[in-house]
Amino acid sequence: MKVGIASLVLAYVLSQFYRAFLAVMSPVLTVDLGLSPADLADASGFWFLAFAAMQIPVGVALDRFGPRWTAAVLFGTGAAGGAALFAVAGSGFEVKLAMGLIGVGCAPVLMANYYIFARQFSARVFGTLAGLVIGVGSLGNIASSLPLALALDAFGWRGSLWVLAGVSLAVAVAIAVSVRDPERADTAVRGSILDILRIRALWLILPVMAVNYLPTGALRGLWIGPYMADIYGMETAGIGRVTLAMGLGMVLGSFAYGPLDRILGTRKWLVFGGNAIVAAALVALWAMPAQGVFFAVAMLVMVGIFGASFPMVMAHGRAFFPPHLVGRGVTLLNLFGIGATGLAQVYTGHLKATAVSAEAGYVAIFGFFAVAVILGLAVYVFAEDRTD
Numbered sequence: 576m577k578v579g580i581a582s583l584v585l586a587y588v589l590s591q592f593y594r595a596f597l598a599v600m601s602p603v604l605t606v607d608l609g610l611s612p613a614d615l616a617d618a619s620g621f622w623f624l625a626f627a628a629m630q631i632p633v634g635v636a637l638d639r640f641g642p643r644w645t646a647a648v649l650f651g652t653g654a655a656g657g658a659a660l661f662a663v664a665g666s667g668f669e670v671k672l673a674m675g676l677i678g679v680g681c682a683p684v685l686m687a688n689y690y691i692f693a694r695q696f697s698a699r700v701f702g703t704l705a706g707l708v709i710g711v712g713s714l715g716n717i718a719s720s721l722p723l724a725l726a727l728d729a730f731g732w733r734g735s736l737w738v739l740a741g742v743s744l745a746v747a748v749a750i751a752v753s754v755r756d757p758e759r760a761d762t763a764v765r766g767s768i769l770d771i772l773r774i775r776a777l778w779l780i781l782p783v784m785a786v787n788y789l790p791t792g793a794l795r796g797l798w799i800g801p802y803m804a805d806i807y808g809m810e811t812a813g814i815g816r817v818t819l820a821m822g823l824g825m826v827l828g829s830f831a832y833g834p835l836d837r838i839l840g841t842r843k844w845l846v847f848g849g850n851a852i853v854a855a856a857l858v859a860l861w862a863m864p865a866q867g868v869f870f871a872v873a874m875l876v877m878v879g880i881f882g883a884s885f886p887m888v889m890a891h892g893r894a895f896f897p898p899h900l901v902g903r904g905v906t907l908l909n910l911f912g913i914g915a916t917g918l919a920q921v922y923t924g925h926l927k928a929t930a931v932s933a934e935a936g937y938v939a940i941f942g943f944f945a946v947a948v949i950l951g952l953a954v955y956v957f958a959e960d961r962t963d
Contacts, residue, residue, distance in 0.1 A: 579754035583642070583688050584711055586650050586746050589739070590681035591715030592723075593654065594622055594792065597674075598800035598818055599723045602811055603732050604670065612801055614667040616924020618674045619797040623917025625678030627910050631768060633683045634906030638899070641756030642687035651747030653680020658740035662733050680743070685712070686906050687754075693893060693901040694757035699837065699962070701893055705886035706833025713829055713883075716795060716822035724815030771896070771904050779958035780892045784908050785915035786951035787850055790857060790944040791882035792916040793923060795821050798940060799875060805933040807868050817872055824876040828883025835887075836962055842891040843960035845884070850948055852881040857945035864937045885912060894961040919947070 597604075597619050604610045610618075629649070636645040657676030664670045685708065692704045726735045771777065794802075795818065803809040803817050832849070836842045856877040863870065889908055896904035923940045930936030 579643075579750070580688065580691065582746060582749040582753050583646060583684055583691075584708055586646065586654075586681075586684040586743075586750060587688065587708060587712040588715040588718070589654060589743055589746065590684050591712045592719045592739075593658075593674075593677050593681055593715075594619075594626075595716050595796045595818070595822070596719040596723055598795065598797055599719060599811065599815055600727065600732055601797075601800045602804065602814075603727060607732070608664070608667060608670065610667050610670065611928070613924045613928040614670070615801075616797060616920050616927070618667070618671045619793075620917045620920035620924070621671045621675040622678035622681075623792070623913050623920055625675040625917075626682045627914030627917055629679050629682035630686070630906040630910035630913070631903075633686055634768075634903035637683070637686060637690045637902030637906070642683070642690050643751065643754040643756050646683045646687040646754065647747050647751035649683050650680045650750065651744055653677060653682075655680070655740050655744035655747060658736050658743055662736035662740060685709075686902070686909055689889065689893075689905045690902050691757055693896075693905065694898070701890050703833040703837070705890055706829050706831075706883075709883065709886045710826050710829035710833070713822060713826040716825055717819060720818035720822050721812075721815035724811045727811065768903055768907060771900055771907050774895050776895050776959045776961075777892055779954055780888065781908070781911050783846065783850065783951040783955035783958075784888050784892065784911045786947045787846065787882065787888050788885045788912045789916050789919050789947055790853060790878055791825060792913075793919050793944065794875060794878060795825065796916075797920060798923065798937075801927075802871075802937055803868075806865050806937065807871070817875070820872055821875045821879040824879030825883050828880040829886065831880075832883055832887045836890065840962060841960055842887055842894075842962055843955070843958055846887050846891065847952060847955060849881040849884045849887075850952055853878050854945055854948040854952065856881075857941050857948065861938060861941040861945050864934055864941060888912075891958075891961065919943070 597615055601615050653676050657673045657680055660676060661673035664673055688708050689705060692701055696704060799818055800814045803814050835845050839845055856874045860874050892908045893905055923943060926939040927936040930939055
C-alpha cells in the first residue's frame, strides 16, 4: 500500500503542476496562439471549475467503488488525454477544453489520498498526513516554475506537453496496479450530500474553505506571471524564479501547518491566524502594487507560506464526518475550495480586462482577494473548534 499511496501522491504532484503551469507558459502561448490575459484566466478557471464539478461524483465513487479505479480511470483519461489535446491545440478554445479535461482527471487524486487516510489512520493524525501530501504535492508547483521555463526553452511547449501526457498515463497505470482499496464502511448505513449539509458545524467552516486557497491558487496558478511581466518587465526566466520562490513558500507552509494543530491544541485559531496574515499581505499589495520587486516577491511568498492552510481546514471539517460519509464529505469541502478558486480565476480575468491600466488591474485583483479572505474569516471566527 505504501507504493499505492506513493503513486497517488505522484499524481497529486502532477495535479499541482497542471493547476500552476499557465503562469510560466503565458508569454509563449500569447505569442504562438494569440491568447489574451482573459483567455488565460478562463483556461485556468476551466481547470478549477471542471475539477470542482467532479467532486460530488468523485465522492460518491470513493464511497461506492473505492479510490483505486476512481483515481486510475479519471487520471488516465483526463490528465493524460487533456495534456495530449493541449499539445496539439491551435486556438484558445482548444486550450480551454484541454485544461477542463485535465481538471477532470486531477479531481480524484488528492481526495483518494484523504479517503485512505480517513479510513485507515487515526483521526488525530489526519491533519499531519493531509499537510504532508500537500507539501510533497507542492513539488509540482516548483516543477512548474523555473524547471518548466527551462524545459520550454529546450523542447518547446508542445514537446513538453507530450512528455507530460506520457508521464500522466504511466502514473495512472501505477495507481491501477498498486493501490489497494480500504475496507468499505457499513453499507447498510446510507447517506448523501444532504446529510453532510445538515451538519451545522460545517456551515461556519465552508466560507473559509471557499477563500483559504483562493489567493494562493489564483496568484501562483495564473496572475504571478502576468503581474511580474506587466509591472516589472520580467521575461520567462525571471518569472520562473519568482514562481519558484512562491512555490517553495507553499511547500514550507504545507509542512508547517500539518503538525501544528497537535502542538497548539487548536485547528480553528491556527487557520484563522494564518489567513489573517495572508489578508494583511494582500492588503499591502492592494495598496502598493508597484512598490518594487523585492516587496512584491516578499508579499507573494508570505501569501504562499501562510496561505497553505488548505489541509488544516480540510482536517477541521473532516472531524465532523461519520465514517460512511467520509468520501462525500471531503469532496464537498474540496468542491468549495476549488470551485471558488475557479470562479475567481474567471472573474479576476475580466477585472483585468476592463481595467484602465495594467496597475489598476492588479489593484482590483489584489483588492478582490483581500476582501474575500477577510469576509471568510469574519464568518469562520464563530466556528466550533475540534482537534480529534
